[in-house]
Amino acid sequence: MTAFASAPAAPGPTGARQRGPSVLVLGGGTRLPKALRDHGMYVVYGGTPDEFTPAHHDACDEAWLLTDGSEDDWVRRAVAMHQVLPLRRVVTVRERFLTAAARIADTLGLGGNPLETVRILKDKSLMRQRAESLADAGAVRARVMRTPEDVDAFVARVGLPVVLKPRDGSGSADISIVRDEDAVAEARARVGDLPGVMLAEEFLDGPEFSVETFTDQGRHRVLALTEKFTGAGAVEIGHVVPARVGAEERAALEEATRRFLDAMGFVEGPAHTEIILTANGPRVVESHNRPGGDGIVDLVRHVLGVDIRDLLAAQIAGVEPPAPAEDPAGAAATWFLTAAPGVATEVSGWETAAQGPGVVAVAPGTRAGDTVSPLRGSGDRCGSVTAVAATADEALDRARGALAHVTLRTDPSSPHSTESREGR
Incomplete structure (x- = not known):
């Protein structure tokens, strides 16, 4: 069942805040809502009850929450809301809401990037079709895989290796590089299970x-x-x-x-x-x-x-952009922790990593008892360290050096964990 709720307006320092132009922010953290409020905007946050935190309550004026809303649900709700609370804009920085935000803006005439542009960027097959007109800028040969035979035809056309990935994906999830005949057989089976979902592209070699x-x-x-x-x-x-x-x-x-x-x-x-x-x-x-x-x-x-x-x-x-900080870093780097698949039996060293030179953030992602999955997407990584320095080389050295203090041991013989990271 879909739940739809609103949170009361968050009062300003002197009580109820005067309502300015309204903007709907779909998903994400509190940085964008806070900045919009600082510019006098009346911020309505749209998301799920699980992601609406106390910090969001302080950053927004209202919250419209759907527990299991589809893209169509969000469009209908926003159109209805617009009748009682006219929106100036709708915005998101979250992948899952990009098309919904564009559809709402298109329906209500709120401006922003054209709906067609957003749809093209979301669907990589449409993006490739549009980019074919840019041969001098580096068009890439690609084709939607609808049958296993399409895999054979594409490999025959461009040669191995080829890249197989979802048409609408993010976070490097479910991308595979087909390098040999065994991988071709696996790709054929995958396309057979997911006809029309995967896109094959020529392999691009380089940094x-x-x-x-x-x-x-x-x-x-x-x-x-x-x-x-x-x-x-x-x-x-x-x-x-x-x-x-x-x-x-x-x-x-x-x-x-x-x-x-x-x-x-x-x-x-x-x-x-x-x-x-x-x-x-x-x-x-x-x-x-x-x-x-x-x-x-x-x-x-x-x-x-x-x-x-x-x-x-x-x-x-519609105001001037903020001025840069007076003393930005020369470089910044993030390095991610990865580990062999299995159940995490020991995780230690994050406190030491956080004390490393130039370290500005550590993000532990795995605890003892969690399952570490094979590295198939961004969600399979186990944490990260971010460091700043005067140069890119030094920032990389600092991030990698700090992460070297972290120990993550796994037991590959235990296929199940007491708690999954996704469940937290």
């Missing part, structure tokens, strides 16, 4: 980056280049800002991103565009109309001196 941008009236400002490191498959195990590239490579990555966003019809707000720098130049892997996940937004904040969510709040409120 991987993401370009963090902020767009205003169609003008794309590059905030940072993130250098990415991957472990098994395509799962990311580390990031550093700024990326260690030369001026020529940086210019090529930035230009490829701008051309791509133009082709997608991107007009405003943050974007996180993933690119591989091949021997033949940059090739866009995918893009999202939101800030980068995996703590990248925090790396950019440490280095740029401004939080992307604060830039977004200022854009929505």
Whole structure:
């Protein structure tokens, strides 16, 4: 059963707060709602009861909560709410709400990126179709896999290896690199079980980056280049800002991103565009109309001196963007803890890691008794350390060095845990 509830307006320091222009924030933490309120906006938070915390109550004026709402439910509720509480804007920085927010904005005429643009970025097969017109910017051969025979045909066309991934996915989840005939057989079986769900792409060889941008009236400002490191498959195990590239490579990555966003019809707000720098130049892997996940937004904040969510709040409120901090870090890096699959029997060292030079955050993700899954997506990692320093090399050394103090031992012979991380 769907529950729909509202929380009372959070009073300001002198009592009930005067209502300003209303904005609906779907999902996410409290940074964006707080920034919007600081600009005089009346903030309505939309999410689930589980994710609405006491901190959200203090950051928002109202909360509209659905326990199991579908995208259609959110659109209907927002349209109904608009009749009694007219909305100026709807915004989200959460992947699962991107299309819902765009549909609400489109239905109510609230502006923002076109619904078509958001749908194209969510569905990687549509993105590839649109990008075919950008042959000079690095179009990538790709095809939706509807039958097992499609796998054979695509491999025959582009050769091994190929990449198989969900059309609508995030967090590097369920991505596999098909390198040999055994993997082809596994891919055929997977497509047979999930017809039309998977996308096959040609394999791109080279270092991987993401370009963090902020767009205003169609003008794309590059905030940072993130250098990415991957472990098994395509799962990311580390990031550093700024990326260690030369001026020529940086210019090529930035230009490829701008051309791509133009082709997608991107007009405003943050974007996180993933690119591989091949021997033949940059090739866009995918893009999202939101800030980068995996703590990248925090790396950019440490280095740029401004939080992307604060830039977004200022854009929505129609005010000048915040000034950068006076003493930002020269570089920031995050490194993720991974471990062999099994039940965690010992987890220690996080306190020591937190005391490492330049360490600004530790995020333990696994406790003794939890099951550690094979590394197939971002959710299978076991924690992280973030460190800042004067240079990218030093930030990486600090993050990795601090994480080296953490011990995580697993018992591969025990397939079940007393408590799963997902259940917490």
